[in-house]
Amino acid sequence: ELARARKLARQLEGAAAADPLLRPAANQARVLARTVASNRDEVRRLRNVAQSVNAGLNRLVPGGKRLEAGVGQLSAAAGALSSGLGRLGGGAERLAGGLTELQGGAGALQSGLSAGFHRSYPLQRKLRQAGVRVTAVAAPLARGARQLRIDSPHLFDSGYFVLSALDGAPPQRHAEAGEAISVGTGGQAARLLIVSTHAFNTAGSRDTGKRLLADTEAIGRAGHLRTGLTGGAATLNAYGEATKSRLPLVIGAFVLFTLLALVIVLRAPLLALLAVCLNLASVAAAIGVMSLVCKIPAGYPLGGHPYIDTVGAGAIFGVTFGLSIDYAVFLIARMRERYDVDGDNPAAIAFGLEKTAGVITGAAAIMAAVFVSFATAPIATVSQMGVGLTVAILLDATLVRIVLLPALMLLLGDRVWHVPAVLDRILPRRNVLSPRTGGREA
Template sequence: MLSKALLRLGTSAARRPWRVIAAWLAVAALAVLAAVALGGRTADSMTAPGLDSRRAAELIERAGTGQEGMTAQVVVTPLADGATFLDDVGARSALTRLRAEVTRLPHVLGASDPVGALDAGGDTAVRGGLVSADGRTAVVRVQYPDQSRLSAEDLDALVGLGDRLRAELPLRVEMGGNLFYAFSDPDGGASELIGLLAAATILFLAFGSLVAAALPIGMAVFGLTVGVATMTVLAGVTDVPAFAPVLGSMVGLGVGIDYALFVLARHREYLARGLDPREAAGRAVATAGRPVVFAGGTVVVSILGMAVANVPFMTVGGLAVSIVVLTMVLASVTLLPAFLGAAGPRLGRAGRIAGALRAVRPGPSGRRRHAGTGVAPAAGWRRWIAHVARHPVPYAVGAAGVLLTATLPVLALRVGLPDDGSLPPSRTERRAYDLVAEGFGPGTNGPLVVAADPAGDPAVLDRLTATLAADPGIASVAPTHIDPATGIATLVVFPTTGPQERATADTIARLRTEVLPTAIGPGPARAHVGGAAASLSDVGRRTSERLPVFVAAVLAMSFLLLMLVFRSVLVPLKAVLLNLLSIGAAYGVMVAVFQWGWGGALIGLEATVPIVSFIPMFLFAILFGLSMDYEVFLLSRVREEYLRTGDNGTAVVEGVSGTARTITSAALIMVAVFLSFAVTDDPSTKMFGLGLATAILVDATLVRMVLVPATMTLLGRANWWLPRWLDRALPGGGAGVGAGAAPAATGVAAVDAAVQSPSGAARPRPADR
């Protein structure tokens, strides 16, 4: 039995705390050393096998033009009012010098030449997207090799050159491009610190003890160090997407502190009973550790299930985040009990602030009461849950109505990718984006790359260029580049609309289904549409197509696991439906904030943006696992009370109110951690932070404290109904529970009873539970 194995593991760690802590220190040190010696940088490969954009990338790689590598762009405009690159000799001279210095930077393969294009004719420069029609803006496009040959030093060199030239040239110089996206310092460092401080404050207020508040934080820091270092080692083997470390830190801190909180709360209960600290730690891991292992396993399985989308960067990103979650689960059942054993009986004493709320003693009836007050510690929660249980229909209908209303904006969900235009104006990438959009048109910020293999027929390229230029969604087509060795041609095409707009996705689809087939004809020639905008459009379409299959798989898996744990049909069905409501509400809030702009200024959102294509699937995987966290913790306690009393109403009131304080504290910690990431500059990080925070807040309030007690009260003893044939078919079955019967003691209740009995036999739980 899992709980008995956890009992032995937790007790052993609590009895030898310093050995376990030393072992974790050694593991953390080795992980960091391995990350330094073997680790790699994150690398985004926003594509997937079988996509048209991937075929375009393969053609470009075959041609060896270098266009498959990293790029940057330097956008300049004269400081003097009225001066243009068309007629101002000083501005042209400064632009020539800037380009020459850029090409001398390390690893630069080449750079576009706006002045050379102007010398060939202003029309050529404008048509090639190098100089704006009014002559006020010029773009130097810088070509680098692929990301594996570059580092943050290349970005630093480019930025340093820009800083120097701003002081020496009569030009305004701004910069952007995917070199910045790849090597800019990722958001997260300050957010992690803010999240930790917020979590520490909530833990101190919850437990009233600095020691009790410090232990979950310490465990989370240990786990995060090992998990992120392991993720860095993984990046040395394969391409780990740039969002993975930030998402791993966000989820790791949240679940790590939450898991520690669940175990710590149960440990303090056992200390209040007068148990030895080491024995209390072992029993806490045996009881609360079981839901932790189950919830953590659900998170991991859900995230790894994203492999069904067949998008490699999402699969690897999910694997990286799963490593952090697994590390936190392992730390919860080994490192935390070692901390608890080392802390000894001090954790059973409350600090001054919360001492009056924490000091407990058994009353005459065996129920815990506040010392000297005669008030049950969860009296406020118990009164609320009892009130909901007395009026289940209006509360169930009202709460469900609120969540369904919050879900409605999902009908307008539009996937895409926020670009530099969504960054704050303090960033040079945003200023460069605005200059390009103003001077050349919005589509210049999201060019498409058409890669064509004419198969020996040069007339194909002429038809292709003419047909592309004639399309209403295309503003201009840059001169064709033909690789002499392979004959493969690449055409840079500028849409009339910005990369975030739905019209751009429509243009891409039209090029593939109508324009290119018409130009290519029935012969062996072929052409594909690539570029960042096309790749992200393709990935968004694929994830949208695979999302229903993924959701169905996760729902089925969660239903079966909950049915195995709680030996019930309706309890897991209710849990699945309620989790869907909380996740739907989170999606709805994201659409309202990011697409409609409602309250966007509160989190520093500069402009409305589409939802990043891979975020809905990632959020569903993570949130369903995290929701199971609270679900298992709460239902385990309700089931324990039902096994003890045999009365469903009493079990619901006592079980939900008995877990309310812990769930509320855990939810506040997660919300604080996630919201600290929602105020970063990167819109994708904002979406993850706000989406996770919203779902957890809704889940811990409307769902756990209103819908769960209301629906479980309405279902009555049917909550625990399991057909006899299904009970016999399930692993560990055969008890023949039947409808309405009180099931035999299993799971947490049985183990908690067993570990208190010298013979190991289950016996009724004490009334002070």
């Protein structure tokens, strides 16, 4: 309709331009077109308002439902509140009854306290009299204590006063104090117990021992005292340091003496040197196995000993070296006996093994059976001696004496029996391993 009104207004304006009489009609047509446009906009606005109202009504419907549900819940809650108020009223009645009973009990308590006060009055009077007498006795004691502080101002700070208190303590306290102070000898010595967090014979234990020893010496110099460091860890550290400094000399002297004795007995310097070197190899293998055993944690067989005991290591060296030399002399003596007959080195080796292999192996088995029982001991020294000696004896009697020594002798040939001319003139001619004399000389 708006389009037709506008079209009619344009046509009338065109006609009015040709005919002035049509100008009023053209103006009315223009007003009509504007009115139609205004009515169209108003209709559109009213339609938008109607849509908004419809959407609001749609939203109000779920809200009304929720409101209806809330009203129901409020009704149920009002019923529960009414029941609770009823219970509260009953509780208030019981509380009132309890307060009445409490009021009666308070009256009874007041009567009892009043009666007790009258009965305790004589006791109060006697306590007052006792206080007067104690004050009368304490006054001279206080004056004496003040005079004592004037005459001897540092009496209670004296160590002798503390020592006298400890000396007069009950037996148990007296014994406990004696762990730190020599109470029985006038308190002339004291002891401090220090527990290290490091295991025995470890780097941490040795460092701790050095620091404690330096502190002990410093305390002695500062107080003009005789001080010392003792205990299991300190003793083991001192023994380890002494052993570490002198052990090479001891081992060197031990090896040199054994080598000279074997040279005199065997009249074969190279063979004696070979036997000593193999003995040292057996000892080194035993120490190596002990180092591996030290890495076994506690709770496992042979575990729980994280360090090599110095005493055990020295004992292992001495026993192993002595037994190894013993087995070597058994074997080489029979070899020497055959070699002095025909000078055949392979035949002498075979003869010695044939005659002594069983004896050496049996003796080693017996010794190992004895030593292996030591390995299960909980004491580190005994356990490590058992492990080290068992390994060393079994290796020496099987691998070293039965395999390595004969193999090296075959590789070296007759040179193992050779005696240099200088030694040949010095060494005794009699073969101490055989009753025969004047045997073949290598």
